[in-house]
Amino acid sequence: xxxxxxxxxxxxxxxxxxxxxxxxxxxxxxxxxxxxxxxxxxxxxxxxxxxxxxxxxxxxxxxxxxxxxxxxxxxxxxxxxxxxxxxxxxxxxxxxxxxxxxxxxxxxxxxxxxxxxxxxxxxxxxxxxxxxxxxxxxxxxxxxxxxxxxxxxxxxxxxxxxxxxxxxxxxxxxxxxxxxxxxxxxxxxxxxxxxxxxxxxxxxxxxxxxxxxxxxxxxxxxxxxxxxxxxxxxxxxxxxxxxxxxxxxxxxxxxxxxxxxxxxxxxxxxxxxxxxxxxxxxxxxxxxxxxxxxxxxxxxxxxxxxxxxxxxxxxxxxxxxxxxxxxxxxxxxxxxxxxxxxxxxxxxxxxx
Amino acid sequence: xxxxxxxxxxxxxxxxxxxxxxxxxxxxxxxxxxxxxxxxxxxxxxxxxxxxxxxxxxxxxxxxxxxxxxxxxxxxxxxxxxxxxxxxxxxxxxxxxxxxxxxxxxxxxxxxxxxxxxxxxxxxxxxxxxxxxxxxxxxxxxxxxxxxxxxxxxxxxxxxxxxxxxxxxxxxxxxxxxxxxxxxxxxxxxxxxxxxxxxxxxxxxxxxxxxxxxxxxxxxxxxxxxxxxxxxxxxxxxxxxxxxxxxxxxxxxxxxxxxxxxxxxxxxxxxxxxxxxxxxxxxxxxxxxxxxxxxxxxxxxxxxxxxxxxxxxxxxxxxxxxxxxxxxxxxxxxxxxxxxxxxxxxxxxxxxxxxxxxxxxxxxxxxxxxxxxxxxxxxxxxxxxxxxxxxxxxxxxxxxxxxxxxxxxxxxxxxxxxxxxxxxxxxxxxxxxxxxxxxxxxxxxxxxxxxxxxxxxxxxxxxxxxxxxxxxxxxxxxxxx
Ligand SMILES: Cc1cc2nc3c(=O)[nH]c(=O)nc-3n(C[C@H](O)[C@H](O)[C@H](O)COP(=O)(O)OP(=O)(O)OC[C@H]3O[C@@H](n4cnc5c(N)ncnc54)[C@H](O)[C@@H]3O)c2cc1C
Numbered sequence: 160x161x162x163x164x165x166x167x168x169x170x171x172x173x174x175x176x177x178x179x180x181x182x183x184x185x186x187x188x189x190x191x192x193x194x195x196x197x198x199x200x201x202x203x204x205x206x207x208x209x210x211x212x213x214x215x216x217x218x219x220x221x222x223x224x225x226x227x228x229x230x231x232x233x234x235x236x237x238x239x240x241x242x243x244x245x246x247x248x249x250x251x252x253x254x255x256x257x258x259x260x261x262x263x264x265x266x267x268x269x270x271x272x273x274x275x276x277x278x279x280x281x282x283x284x285x286x287x288x289x290x291x292x293x294x295x296x297x298x299x300x301x302x303x304x305x306x307x308x309x310x311x312x313x314x315x316x317x318x319x320x321x322x323x324x325x326x327x328x329x330x331x332x333x334x335x336x337x338x339x340x341x342x343x344x345x346x347x348x349x350x351x352x353x354x355x356x357x358x359x360x361x362x363x364x365x366x367x368x369x370x371x372x373x374x375x376x377x378x379x380x381x382x383x384x385x386x387x388x389x390x391x392x393x394x395x396x397x398x399x400x401x402x403x404x405x406x407x408x409x410x411x412x413x414x415x416x417x418x419x420x421x422x423x424x425x426x427x428x429x430x431x432x433x434x435x436x437x438x439x440x441x442x443x444x445x446x447x448x449x450x451x452x453x454x455x456x457x458x459x460x461x462x463x464x465x466x467x468x469x470x471x472x473x474x475x476x477x478x479x480x481x482x483x484x485x486x487x488x489x490x491x492x493x494x495x496x497x498x499x500x501x502x503x504x505x506x507x508x509x510x511x
Numbered sequence: 512x513x514x515x516x517x518x519x520x521x522x523x524x525x526x527x528x529x530x531x532x533x534x535x536x537x538x539x540x541x542x543x544x545x546x547x548x549x550x551x552x553x554x555x556x557x558x559x560x561x562x563x564x565x566x567x568x569x570x571x572x573x574x575x576x577x578x579x580x581x582x583x584x585x586x587x588x589x590x591x592x593x594x595x596x597x598x599x600x601x602x603x604x605x606x607x608x609x610x611x612x613x614x615x616x617x618x619x620x621x622x623x624x625x626x627x628x629x630x631x632x633x634x635x636x637x638x639x640x641x642x643x644x645x646x647x648x649x650x651x652x653x654x655x656x657x658x659x660x661x662x663x664x665x666x667x668x669x670x671x672x673x674x675x676x677x678x679x680x681x682x683x684x685x686x687x688x689x690x691x692x693x694x695x696x697x698x699x700x701x702x703x704x705x706x707x708x709x710x711x712x713x714x715x716x717x718x719x720x721x722x723x724x725x726x727x728x729x730x731x732x733x734x735x736x737x738x739x740x741x742x743x744x745x746x747x748x749x750x751x752x753x754x755x756x757x758x759x760x761x762x763x764x765x766x767x768x769x770x771x772x773x774x775x776x777x778x779x780x781x782x783x784x785x786x787x788x789x790x791x792x793x794x795x796x797x798x799x800x801x802x803x804x805x806x807x808x809x810x811x812x813x814x815x816x817x818x819x820x821x822x823x824x825x826x827x828x829x830x831x832x833x834x835x836x837x838x839x840x841x842x843x844x845x846x847x848x849x850x851x852x853x854x855x856x857x858x859x860x861x862x863x864x865x866x867x868x869x870x871x872x873x874x875x876x877x878x879x880x881x882x883x884x885x886x887x888x889x890x891x892x893x894x895x896x897x898x899x900x901x902x903x904x905x906x907x908x909x910x911x912x913x914x915x916x917x918x919x920x921x922x923x924x925x926x927x928x929x930x931x932x933x934x935x936x937x938x939x940x941x942x943x944x945x946x947x948x949x950x951x952x953x954x955x956x957x958x959x960x961x962x963x964x965x966x967x968x969x970x971x972x973x974x975x976x977x978x979x980x981x982x983x984x985x986x987x988x989x990x991x992x
Contacts, residue, residue, distance in 0.1 A: 290939070294919050378793035
């Protein structure tokens with residue numbers, strides 16, 4: 160427990176010397192995500208603890224193995240939070256896992272993505288060197304933005320050790336309003352409302368119901384709720400938490416779950432299956448057993464991308480395939496950190 | 512390569528009216544906003560479309576010709592400074608707004624579009640583009656991406672990287688890539704932000720538009736010294752209010768601005784804070800109350816809340832004109848751009864004043880206090896060699912103060928040509944090596960903006976050999992390279 164930096168560096172150096180692939184793991188709550196990988200386990204879950212938390216500066220620095228729940232509770236004590244609202248898949252998930260997978264909750268289009276709140280981090284490269292990028296200040300353009308590059312890299316650029324976040328005050332009030340409408344009407348409703356500066360923090364359509372969450376200062380939330388009409392949703396907090404953590408009945412059914420990102424007002428995606436609209440239309444969850452190619456073709460035609468989130472063939476392409484020049488670039492970037500391809504080999508794409 | 516061969520080669524890529532090669536016409540390109548350093552390129556190329564950019568890139572790659580991309584040339588770190596044997600690739604003619612998608616609140620623009628032009632274009636829909644650098648009437652969106660530019664409203668609405676949805680890039684190999692936010696794969700969209708033209712040419716940008724807030728109020732507060740004003744900043748941020756903007760100016764900057772623009776800043780103040788609150792009407796009123804209480808508690812001697820939109824704009828006009836106003840105090844000024852934790856603002860400002868006295872150079876401060884992003888402006892006379900030399904050393908020392916205070920050498924202006932030495936202090940050799948490898952992954956022949964942003968390892972090891980303590984370099988008279 161506590162600071163495992165020396166041990167982790169040692170483990171990477173040994174793996175590098177023996178040319179032995181490593182599989183980086185935290186609490187394994189996101190093992191379902193991405194392609195299959197294998198290797199000697201490099202366990203980050205013991206590298207835990209809050210290194211520095213200064214509520215007045217809005218900064219938090221933590222070790223990657225720290226459980227999300229601990230961070231959430233600590234921040235809540237000072238009425239602060241991680242505004243990207245990371246999902247909790249199962250118990251004990253670590254903050255490092257969230258950053259490596261780049262996962263944000265339903266508020267993402269309104270408050271920002273994981274990378275928008277990462278101020279800096281440290282990591283280990285394939286030679287076992289401990290590198291620091293970014294810092295603990297709000298603005299920083301010294302050197303390339305490697306901290307943001309590590310976010311969502313699925314560990315393929317190396318283990319993340321310590322992370323600094325910008326934390327924010329918790330919204331004073333959250334309210335959800337509900338409209339019973341068709342899917343097409345829901346999309347045009349969100350589109351129309353989004354042109355005004357309402358304090359939205361979520362917009363989701365499922366089973367004939369459009370839910371819009373309002374968050375912020377109580378004055379503005381209440382004023383918005385009054386102006387927008389609709390029904391007041393009773394299940395409020397639970398619904399949004401279950402959406403974020405994928406524990407709604409929609410997510411619990413068997414089969415393949417797709418994550419699709421498109422322009423918010425996209426309507427014509429003819430794919431057999433069940434859709435859930437999240438992120439005000441910018442993200443669609445799809446349960447479908449259609450072949451991968453069929454789904455990706457339809458999505459590509461509307462300018463989006465489709466990745467398998469759960470289920471299906473984990474030896475094939477899970478994330479939306481890259482263009483040829485991007486594939487080459489990904490390999491080259493991978494090699495700058497990890498020339499021996501030690502870390503999470505193939506977890507994101509076969510070639511990296 | 513002979514200059515004549517180079518120009519002949521370029522002529523095969525673009526029409527002749529897109530090439531500038533005569534001395535007089537090249538002059539405006541010899542520097543950017545960092546006027547202290549100048550260099551003429553062999554030629555400036557102004558392509559009109561992406562095909563021409565690709566052709567120029569391929570030619571330069573084959574012929575090993577360095578390319579310096581350029582937007583409006585307002586960079587304050589020498590990022591767009593030409594290379595002696597190279598060309599400047601100006602994106603100025605790619606200045607079209609290609610699409611405004613009101614439903615999805617986005618605009619697709621060419622890289623040479625001016626920052627302010629985007630907001631002007633979409634204002635009729637009640638929308639705007641949030642990042643607002645003080646140079647927004649001139650600087651381009653492509654340049655903003657390359658520098659990850661910030662602005663007065665970045666405290667609440669984020670930097671360029673937080674407001675860009677997608678970019679198209681022509682790589683040094685002449686290949687095209689499209690990078691989109693929230694797309695799977697490495698976040699190269701984020702990596703391109705602030706990469707100072709070293710990794711590729713940004714040829715198209717899709718920016719996120721926001722809905723205009725229904726209400727905005729501005730508070731102007733005066734303080735007897737910068738320490739009190741600094742504590743007020745830290746106090747306000749920790750209270751949980753996130754203003755849309757929170758700017759500070761010190762005595763020298765206030766006096767200069769009052770003489771230059773009719774902005775009505777209190778003459779007897781040693782420091783002022785300008786705080787803007789925006790959002791829903793009721794909430795703004797509530798926050799204005801909180802902010803004024805907080806400022807009073809922290810010793811504000813005078814508080815003024817803009818009562819009308821005209822008055823609000825008047826307050827901001829002073830801030831927006833502060834750089835040119837300070838510029839009139841001396842023949843030249845040198846703008847520094849460190850960021851520090853907000854709690855250290857007062858201390859670091861005190862040390863800056865001490866250094867200013869020690870070096871015999873006046874320093875004015877006008878900056879993004881809410882983000883902890885300092886902009887000390889060192890006043891000097893470029894025709895006085897000794898004074899310029901002292902300015903450079905003083906600038907370096909201020910940056911090292913920022914590093915020591917837990918901060919960084921650049922918050923938004925980039926490293927360019929001027930902060931290469933301080934990069935060696937802020938980063939370890941292994942980290943610099945990582946940056947260099949990344950550069951090679953994108954541009955193996957290093958033709959794009961070579962020599963900028965990332966120092967060589969040799970430079971760092973020589974400098975670290977020399978570096979004794981907190982910037983006290985021995986033998987300051989010996990030329991460094
Ligand atoms: C008075 C004044 C006030 C300023 N205020 C601010 C401020 O508040 N906030 C702030 O962040 N900055 C500020 N700046 C700095 C400057 O305006 C910004 O850095 C701006 O983003 C530069 O844009 P530009 O179009 O002028 O780019 P240039 O100066 O032409 O180029 C800047 C860098 O970007 C590269 N580049 C340009 N276009 C491209 C492209 N299409 N593809 C790839 N690389 C490219 C260049 O090679 C160079 O390295 C200020 C400058 C001045 C003079």
